[in-house]
Amino acid sequence: MYQRNKVFTAACSTLLLFGIILISLGSILPSLTAKFKINDLSVGKLVSLLPLGILAGSLIFGPVADRYGYKILLIASVVMAVIGLEGLIFTNSFLILQLFIFITGIGGGIMNGGANALVADISKEYKGANLSLLGVFFGIGALGMPLLLGILSKHFQYLSIISAIALFMLISLIYIFLIQFPQPKQAKGFPLKDAIKLLKEPALLLTSFFLFFESGVEGLINNWTTSYLQGRLKVSPYKALYALSFMVVGLTVTRLLLGAVLKKISSLLILFISLLLIAVGSLMLIYTASFGIAFIALVIIGSGFAAGFPVILGYIGQLYANLSGTAFSISLVIALTGNTLLNYLFGIIANRYTISSLPVLLLACIICMLVLLILIKQIIRSKVKI
Numbered sequence: 001m002y003q004r005n006k007v008f009t010a011a012c013s014t015l016l017l018f019g020i021i022l023i024s025l026g027s028i029l030p031s032l033t034a035k036f037k038i039n040d041l042s043v044g045k046l047v048s049l050l051p052l053g054i055l056a057g058s059l060i061f062g063p064v065a066d067r068y069g070y071k072i073l074l075i076a077s078v079v080m081a082v083i084g085l086e087g088l089i090f091t092n093s094f095l096i097l098q099l100f101i102f103i104t105g106i107g108g109g110i111m112n113g114g115a116n117a118l119v120a121d122i123s124k125e126y127k128g129a130n131l132s133l134l135g136v137f138f139g140i141g142a143l144g145m146p147l148l149l150g151i152l153s154k155h156f157q158y159l160s161i162i163s164a165i166a167l168f169m170l171i172s173l174i175y176i177f178l179i180q181f182p183q184p185k186q187a188k189g190f191p192l193k194d195a196i197k198l199l200k201e202p203a204l205l206l207t208s209f210f211l212f213f214e215s216g217v218e219g220l221i222n223n224w225t226t227s228y229l230q231g232r233l234k235v236s237p238y239k240a241l242y243a244l245s246f247m248v249v250g251l252t253v254t255r256l257l258l259g260a261v262l263k264k265i266s267s268l269l270i271l272f273i274s275l276l277l278i279a280v281g282s283l284m285l286i287y288t289a290s291f292g293i294a295f296i297a298l299v300i301i302g303s304g305f306a307a308g309f310p311v312i313l314g315y316i317g318q319l320y321a322n323l324s325g326t327a328f329s330i331s332l333v334i335a336l337t338g339n340t341l342l343n344y345l346f347g348i349i350a351n352r353y354t355i356s357s358l359p360v361l362l363l364a365c366i367i368c369m370l371v372l373l374i375l376i377k378q379i380i381r382s383k384v385k386i
Helices: 004-036 042-067 071-090 094-121 127-151 156-177 192-198 200-230 237-261 266-289 293-306 307-321 321-354 355-380
Strands: none
Touching: 004 042, 004 071, 004 094, 004 127, 004 156, 042 094, 042 321, 071 094, 071 156, 071 321, 094 127, 094 307, 094 321, 127 156, 127 192, 127 293, 127 307, 192 321, 200 237, 200 293, 200 307, 200 321, 237 293, 266 293, 266 307, 266 355, 307 321, 307 355, 321 355
């Protein structure tokens, strides 16, 4: 019999590793560029391989978790991440480098989806609150990595630091191997017909497309904020990165608070407040010419991001408990697609018009999310606690 706290710890350590993985590639990209003497076009290809791998991992993990359970899944994800990171550091072949980055992405996608689905499964109540606490560890990994690199880079090269961190991941692997996990929900055989039917479920599609926009606006802020602040407010790259870091701090701290708040306040009300926060922050970005106000706006936006994924994934976990892994896979693939498409769309907008259009696109996305949330309420209010 598994112990819930030990399994929750395993999920948290896994999501912390995912936060590290997402930051690692960007941190060592200059070193890889110099090592392989590649141009901007090749760099773009490298950068695109990680999210492509994450998308593939997100597609894989659900059916595997439902059929074979989480233990083998999380072990495989950590092994792939370690092999991928070590491989991209030590290879001298650009072709093999691309393969290792893709493998790292697959491992990361499995980590992210598997950890969230696992916590949803072991949470008999307060799924959203527990998923919010889980999300804190992603923030710790994503924030801690630049800090660690900054400290250690005075004495070691980036590539050596990443290699050591990859080996450190083996501690998590050993822990996952030693503890017991919940039994597979579909141990007698995967119900393919039932899984296919999920693609026609209105509640799953509506919640997934809410995450389509949630992931999209998060991606827009993560990818374009520094350029926006430098282009519109003429701030230094250092200040822009500083503001972006505190956006992540706002998200992480708010998720920590939500772990308690969601046990007392309606999760649907929290989502409406979250959308309001993002809208307020976006309006502040539109009308300010002050870096200080823009800084505050980004912290507010980060706080607004905190509830989206935990609450919506909590709903999905309640609605589709027997195939929660597969439902999470479908939802996360749609969410990641939104991230990709909305970032591509803004690239076109910024090129044709101006990067100052960023907050306007954020507001447009918030309106879409508000409409979807109203529809979600109508469909699921009699099925889950909202």
